[in-house]
Amino acid sequence: MSIRTNLSEEQIIQFSFLSEGQKIRIYSETLEVLQYTGINVHHPHARYLLSENGCPRKGERIYIPSQLVKWALSRVPPITTIHSWDGSNRLRIENGRTYFGPGPTCPNFIDPKTGEKRKYKREDASVVARVCDALPEIGFTMSLGSINDVTDGLEEIYEFADMMQNTTKPVTAWCFTKEHCRDIHNIAAAIAGGEDKFKHRPNYIFYNEPISPLTCDFNALDKLIYCAENQIPQIFAPANTGGATVPATHASHLVITLAESLTGVVLSQLVKPGSCIIIGGTQSILDMRRMTFSYGAPELNILGAGLSEIAEYLGLPVFSAAGCSDSKALDSQAALEANMSINSAMLSGANLVHDVGFLNSGMTGSLPLLVMANEIISMSRYITQGISITEETLAEEVINEIGPGGDYKDHEHTKKMSRTFWQSRLMKGKPEEQESARSKPLNERVSEQTRSIIDNHPGPRDKISNVVREQINSILDSAEKKRKNNSP
Numbered sequence: 001m002s003i004r005t006n007l008s009e010e011q012i013i014q015f016s017f018l019s020e021g022q023k024i025r026i027y028s029e030t031l032e033v034l035q036y037t038g039i040n041v042h043h044p045h046a047r048y049l050l051s052e053n054g055c056p057r058k059g060e061r062i063y064i065p066s067q068l069v070k071w072a073l074s075r076v077p078p079i080t081t082i083h084s085w086d087g088s089n090r091l092r093i094e095n096g097r098t099y100f101g102p103g104p105t106c107p108n109f110i111d112p113k114t115g116e117k118r119k120y121k122r123e124d125a126s127v128v129a130r131v132c133d134a135l136p137e138i139g140f141t142m143s144l145g146s147i148n149d150v151t152d153g154l155e156e157i158y159e160f161a162d163m164m165q166n167t168t169k170p171v172t173a174w175c176f177t178k179e180h181c182r183d184i185h186n187i188a189a190a191i192a193g194g195e196d197k198f199k200h201r202p203n204y205i206f207y208n209e210p211i212s213p214l215t216c217d218f219n220a221l222d223k224l225i226y227c228a229e230n231q232i233p234q235i236f237a238p239a240n241t242g243g244a245t246v247p248a249t250h251a252s253h254l255v256i257t258l259a260e261s262l263t264g265v266v267l268s269q270l271v272k273p274g275s276c277i278i279i280g281g282t283q284s285i286l287d288m289r290r291m292t293f294s295y296g297a298p299e300l301n302i303l304g305a306g307l308s309e310i311a312e313y314l315g316l317p318v319f320s321a322a323g324c325s326d327s328k329a330l331d332s333q334a335a336l337e338a339n340m341s342i343n344s345a346m347l348s349g350a351n352l353v354h355d356v357g358f359l360n361s362g363m364t365g366s367l368p369l370l371v372m373a374n375e376i377i378s379m380s381r382y383i384t385q386g387i388s389i390t391e392e393t394l395a396e397e398v399i400n401e402i403g404p405g406g407d408y409k410d411h412e413h414t415k416k417m418s419r420t421f422w423q424s425r426l427m428k429g430k431p432e433e434q435e436s437a438r439s440k441p442l443n444e445r446v447s448e449q450t451r452s453i454i455d456n457h458p459g460p461r462d463k464i465s466n467v468v469r470e471q472i473n474s475i476l477d478s479a480e481k482k483r484k485n486n487s488p
Helices: 020-037 044-052 066-075 122-134 155-164 178-192 195-200 218-229 250-271 298-314 332-348 367-384 396-402 412-420 431-438 442-456 466-486
Strands: 002-004 009-011 039-041 080-083 090-093 108-110 117-119 171-173 204-208 234-236 240-242 277-280 283-287 318-321 352-354
Touching: 020 066, 020 250, 020 298, 039 044, 039 250, 044 218, 044 250, 066 250, 122 155, 122 367, 122 442, 155 171, 155 178, 155 466, 178 195, 178 204, 178 218, 178 466, 204 218, 218 234, 218 250, 234 250, 240 250, 250 277, 250 283, 250 298, 277 298, 283 298, 298 318, 298 332, 318 332, 332 352, 332 367, 367 442
Parallel strands: 171 204, 204 234, 234 277, 240 283, 277 318, 318 352
Antiparallel strands: 002 009, 080 090, 108 117
């Protein structure tokens, strides 16, 4: 992709997995599946909306005509901006921009102080948010785990409240029910300064997913409808496993994933045309030897890239996965797998890329892996900038001035332009200092940097007013009371 100006040609480097004909074939097959195989829709109001807009129905099975899909696609906004609550930065979700962040729900966590694996605690959500806040290549925040030491059923509300108070970067939230979706939204609105200010400058994204194959459960659609009604940017993205929840071939994998995602697109636009909705999800295969979802397989990169291309073809933003590994520790396998997936996601043009920092097939969150991935993302982003062709970079006058056999090292042009060279954030200092640093294993250097960030980056918590803190605590207290009253 290139953009021509009067004296330069700027480009974004991307590769292509699919031809135009292949994209058309996958999309056409998806329309066939939606219209003739159909989707199980376990939500009465969603079935009503679809039926009233021309979708045939047999019980809970809904058949979505292609013209309704095309209508919905034409209503999705091409650009959505998610803002930090203090106005310091933003995510502009559009073609050509890629942002990375962690994922949620890992039951285990690598303790950043001891290096030992343990259960994920409430305090970890704040620490993860502060590390995300400090890392320049991390664009949004997720928890890297699921809290183990709060009231059962309220984990995601505490997680969101603590993350929002410890980073200014947009947070991607999740929960199981619409009730908790409402609690999360009330926290976000309180930090934004009210519902009207939130609608003008939304400060979080809600993550939601259907159940494969071809099923939308009640809670998923309840949350989807709530988000569309309240103008909450949302992700509706299945996590499919090739050879298990979808067929083993990549083409059919993409067809089912796209059909499930487009069901969410149709419903969101029926509820409120112009609603922001992002498709995609984590796509990989079942490791047949271990019976686990593989985060380190090359198929994760292939399927993510293919889905990103189809989403771009349809004019939809896409949610993908990278920076993750099947390894149980921060070792050479983790570095290799994280590097491959980050480069693939960057070069395929995915918009939001999550699960950065996942180890052990998504069972363990690792802040050191997140920190190492920040370095890989920086390198990959530099590569995708390509080569700038301008009068200054062609340097004709400098070449003529120095001439054959000359030395460019001390020229002013070199001093200026060498500042654009990529610089490592893990390896800084004088050559003799770097030699000493290189004598340490990579995982040790990364762990040291992680601990330094935790110890020295305060995060923005002091910017939160006492009034807002009281509002957040009130929402948490109310959720606790409701949970207690509803418990058996």
